[in-house]
Amino acid sequence: QYTQLLTAQGGRPPYQWTIPLGTFPPGLSLSATGVISNVPTTAGSYDFTLRAGDSAGGFVERECRIRINGPFRVQ
DSSP states (O other), rough: EEEEOOOSSSSSSSOOOEEEEEEETTTTTETSSSSSEEEEOSSSEEEEEEEOOOOSSSSEEEEEEEEEOSOOOOO
């Protein structure tokens, strides 16, 4: 099980997190509140754009890469 909380600074909280472009690793999920969680299912390198939008309509984007190595186990 993988869990990572994303953080942002500036703007006007609360933030809404999305992935507007790219491929997120299969098996992982991103909540609107910025939590990446679950168990990845496929090894590889995944490129995507992460967007943090604020309550005033502003947003910032960052290109990201996650590399997943196997094997995978659910405990």
